[in-house]
Amino acid sequence: MGEDKPCSRMNPTHREALELPSRNPTADGNAGHNPDWTRSRGEANPAPPAGGAIRPRSAHARRYNTSPLLRSLKTACSLRGGSPAMFAELNELLNASPQRPETGKFTLLRDTRTDGSFLVHHFLSFYLRAGCKVCFVALLQSFSHYNIIAQKLGVSLTAAEERGQLVFLEGLKSCLDLWFGEQEEQSGKPSPLQFISKSTSDLKALFDFVQVSLTPASSDSWKGPVLLVDDLSVLLSLGATPVAVLDFIHYCRVVVCSQLKGNIVVLVHSNEDSEDEENELVVNSLCHHSDLILWVEGLATGFCKDVHGQIKITRRVSLELTGEQDVVQIYQYKIQDKNVTFFARGLSAAVL
Amino acid sequence: MAAAAGGAARGRGATSFQRKAAAGSRLATVAGTRPSVRHGQLLLSSGLPSLDCVLGGGIAVGTLLLIEEDKYGFYSSLLFKYFLAEGVVCGHDLFVASAKEHPDSILKELPAPLLDEQRNELGEEATAVKSEDFQDSMKIAWRYQNLPKMEASPTTSTKFGHYYDLSKTMSPELFQPIKWHSFYLPEELSLQPTVKTRSMNSAYGRLLLSIQRIISQEGFDGSDPQKKQKNILRIGIQSLGSLLWGDDICCSDTPEDIHSLTKFLYVLRGLLRKSLSACVITIPAHLIENKAIMERVTNLSDTVVGLESFIGSERETNPLYKDYHGLVHVRRIPQLNSLICDVSDMKDLAFRLKRKLFTIERLHLPPDLSDTVSRTSKQELAGSAKLLSSGCGAMAIGKKHLDF
Numbered sequence: 001m002g003e004d005k006p007c008s009r010m011n012p013t014h015r016e017a018l019e020l021p022s023r024n025p026t027a028d029g030n031a032g033h034n035p036d037w038t039r040s041r042g043e044a045n046p047a048p049p050a051g052g053a054i055r056p057r058s059a060h061a062r063r064y065n066t067s068p069l070l071r072s073l074k075t076a077c078s079l080r081g082g083s084p085a086m087f088a089e090l091n092e093l094l095n096a097s098p099q100r101p102e103t104g105k106f107t108l109l110r111d112t113r114t115d116g117s118f119l120v121h122h123f124l125s126f127y128l129r130a131g132c133k134v135c136f137v138a139l140l141q142s143f144s145h146y147n148i149i150a151q152k153l154g155v156s157l158t159a160a161e162e163r164g165q166l167v168f169l170e171g172l173k174s175c176l177d178l179w180f181g182e183q184e185e186q187s188g189k190p191s192p193l194q195f196i197s198k199s200t201s202d203l204k205a206l207f208d209f210v211q212v213s214l215t216p217a218s219s220d221s222w223k224g225p226v227l228l229v230d231d232l233s234v235l236l237s238l239g240a241t242p243v244a245v246l247d248f249i250h251y252c253r254v255v256v257c258s259q260l261k262g263n264i265v266v267l268v269h270s271n272e273d274s275e276d277e278e279n280e281l282v283v284n285s286l287c288h289h290s291d292l293i294l295w296v297e298g299l300a301t302g303f304c305k306d307v308h309g310q311i312k313i314t315r316r317v318s319l320e321l322t323g324e325q326d327v328v329q330i331y332q333y334k335i336q337d338k339n340v341t342f343f344a345r346g347l348s349a350a351v352l
Numbered sequence: 353m354a355a356a357a358g359g360a361a362r363g364r365g366a367t368s369f370q371r372k373a374a375a376g377s378r379l380a381t382v383a384g385t386r387p388s389v390r391h392g393q394l395l396l397s398s399g400l401p402s403l404d405c406v407l408g409g410g411i412a413v414g415t416l417l418l419i420e421e422d423k424y425g426f427y428s429s430l431l432f433k434y435f436l437a438e439g440v441v442c443g444h445d446l447f448v449a450s451a452k453e454h455p456d457s458i459l460k461e462l463p464a465p466l467l468d469e470q471r472n473e474l475g476e477e478a479t480a481v482k483s484e485d486f487q488d489s490m491k492i493a494w495r496y497q498n499l500p501k502m503e504a505s506p507t508t509s510t511k512f513g514h515y516y517d518l519s520k521t522m523s524p525e526l527f528q529p530i531k532w533h534s535f536y537l538p539e540e541l542s543l544q545p546t547v548k549t550r551s552m553n554s555a556y557g558r559l560l561l562s563i564q565r566i567i568s569q570e571g572f573d574g575s576d577p578q579k580k581q582k583n584i585l586r587i588g589i590q591s592l593g594s595l596l597w598g599d600d601i602c603c604s605d606t607p608e609d610i611h612s613l614t615k616f617l618y619v620l621r622g623l624l625r626k627s628l629s630a631c632v633i634t635i636p637a638h639l640i641e642n643k644a645i646m647e648r649v650t651n652l653s654d655t656v657v658g659l660e661s662f663i664g665s666e667r668e669t670n671p672l673y674k675d676y677h678g679l680v681h682v683r684r685i686p687q688l689n690s691l692i693c694d695v696s697d698m699k700d701l702a703f704r705l706k707r708k709l710f711t712i713e714r715l716h717l718p719p720d721l722s723d724t725v726s727r728t729s730k731q732e733l734a735g736s737a738k739l740l741s742s743g744c745g746a747m748a749i750g751k752k753h754l755d756f
Contacts, residue, residue: 117687145688148391172621173622175622179619196551196615233648236648237611239615276647277644279647335691335692336692
């Protein structure tokens with residue numbers, strides 16, 4: 001992604017820039033192929049032993065009925081009954097429901113002095129419930145970690161993957177394949193994380209991976225595609241430059257938000273007194289672009305058993321150029337085993 | 353549901369990093385481990401029961417514990433040795449990597465385990481003192497007599513983890529059945545002059561290759577089905593990131609290669625996640641000039657514990673800290689397989705080195721017994737103490753701030 005970039009990063013806040021068609025010369029050739037990582041994973045894992053051969057396809061199919069009517073019924077029930085579908089309270093705050101997911105939105109999840117990964121789990125289960133095609137770039141944890149939590153929230157990642165709804169990039173694993181795998185990578189397609197072992201910090205392979213996995217095939221009937229990244233700061237640690245990360249996000253926005261009418265959700269860490277200037281650059285510039293910012297902060301006064309932190313929801317109405325101000329809401333939250341409760345500041349159990 | 357999850361996880365090529373229900377009972381038979389109550393992951397003892405308690409029960413198999421060294425590396429090396437000694441007592445395999453001390457000499461200096469009878473003697477002394485206290489009934493403030501005794505150090509109820517006597521070294525007989533591997537950087541450099549490492553510091557690259565070879569050769573790989581008895585590999589890496597590893601992050605604010613250490617940690621975490629192993633790394637955090645690197649390293653580790661010793665600081669002579677030798681900062685607790693992490697409700701922790709034992713205790717101020725009115729200065733000191741020992745992930749910013 002050098003000088004010959006087809007869509008220039010002009011003014012980041014200028015929304016028309018996104019409407020420019022982006023033609024990526026090499027991505028066309030890949031369309032229709034299986035993404036490389038599924039192939040390499042298949043090779044790396046030989047046939048499962050007898051115990052593991054019982055793929056839970058039938059069990060999941062029974063448990064997770066994909067009929068849209070049933071699904072919406074279930075969701076409605078779960079919203080009322082408080083069953084752990086996703087964080088129903090957060091949906092209310094965001095005025096979102098899995099029946100009608102918004103399109104073309106870029107959501108930034110930002111955490112300071114605390115861990116905001118519960119939001120990633122929320123959005124993962126939300127979009128899987130909504131019937132969107134999801135590409136999850138999970139750089140921080142292993143698949144089983146995400147899967148176990150998703151099961152607590154009522155969705156199964158393995159079932160979603162078998163249905164073709166979820167494309168899961170397990171960063172830790174594909175990094176291992178890349179690092180210790182012999183020259184077999186040379187013959188096939190490049191690994192999405194190939195920038196780790198190359199001197200050039202170029203996220204083009206990762207972008208190609210996202211594009212190939214989210215471009216709808218003629219057969220499937222998923223709603224708008226969703227790209228989910230947990231978390232973007234890891235890319236910087238692995239040697240990508242801030243400019244490469246911003247380029248990657250920009251390309252993804254053009255393809256996912258603009259062309260395919262989908263959504264992007266990205267988690268970043270940030271800290272006001274951080275000395276990590278590269279990370280701050282990425283975070284600040286993403287804040288300017290985002291349609292919705294969920295900023296989770298640990299309490300400045302320290303640890304509290306009943307309040308885990310504070311969430312600031314900023315709806316960037318000003319980006320729509322209607323002359324209105326951004327809408328900001330601030331709540332406090334407490335994470336429970338399968339749910340998160342949100343309440344106004346000062347209304348926690350510790351006070352009342 | 354559990355069966356489905358197990359089948360699914362195995363179908364995916366089965367990392368060891370999964371719930372116990374999925375792993376089956378055969379994993380639970382590994383000596384020196386126990387499943388976590390909260391997330392079902394197998395836990396190892398760090399060799400220091402009070403540290404286990406702070407970390408939510410122990411070190412989970414497949415995770416990385418990073419210890420920020422104290423200024424002279426004295427206390428962090430004790431923790432490092434405790435971790436390895438616990439491995440010897442439990443019969444785990446060891447992998448010791450160092451660039452400074454030879455791993456052989458580290459292993460020779462491991463502390464001797466306190467056997468049960470010795471431990472009981474110590475305990476009896478303590479209980480004798482306690483009962484003596486208890487017998488003389490209170491003349492004044494008698495209503496406090498029935499309050500339960502406050503436990504100073506966090507203890508675990510079940511038998512998991514051992515105590516060690518720092519005044520003795522472990523006898524060689526205990527070592528006999530133990531399989532251990534060492535990685536001594538100067539030796540490795542002379543043995544294999546050229547190793548192809550891609551865009552990473554060559555010392556780190558060699559270390560990764562060496563760990564990966566042992567994991568795959570000795571059968572710690574969680575993804576292949578093994579017929580023989582499963583065991584745990586304990587990996588200890590000493591002073592990672594120091595100048596001796598050929599890394600310049602300690603000597604310059606703008607090092608040439610700021611990504612080597614973080615890349616190393618990322619690949620190492622990938623290795624740990626798919627194998628039956630746990631890793632303890634000590635890192636000279638106070639020497640790393642570029643704080644951005646430390647922030648990234650913290651984000652890439654599972655558990656981070658910082659030690660801050662009083663040696664050489666003015667707090668060594670401060671009467672408030674006369675019982676302690678330093679402070680313990682728990683910077684990060686892993687969230688494994690659950691939305692919440694096992695945060696202990698104690699945030700102010702300090703450590704103390706007794707003649708034989710090293711313990712982590714809850715920090716408390718000594719009672720004010722002086723007759724003179726010197727409260728103001730004490731309060732100031734206490735205020736500064738509170739600021740210094742802020743909890744995990746949350747820094748006290750100032751007195752003015754009020755959240756609710």
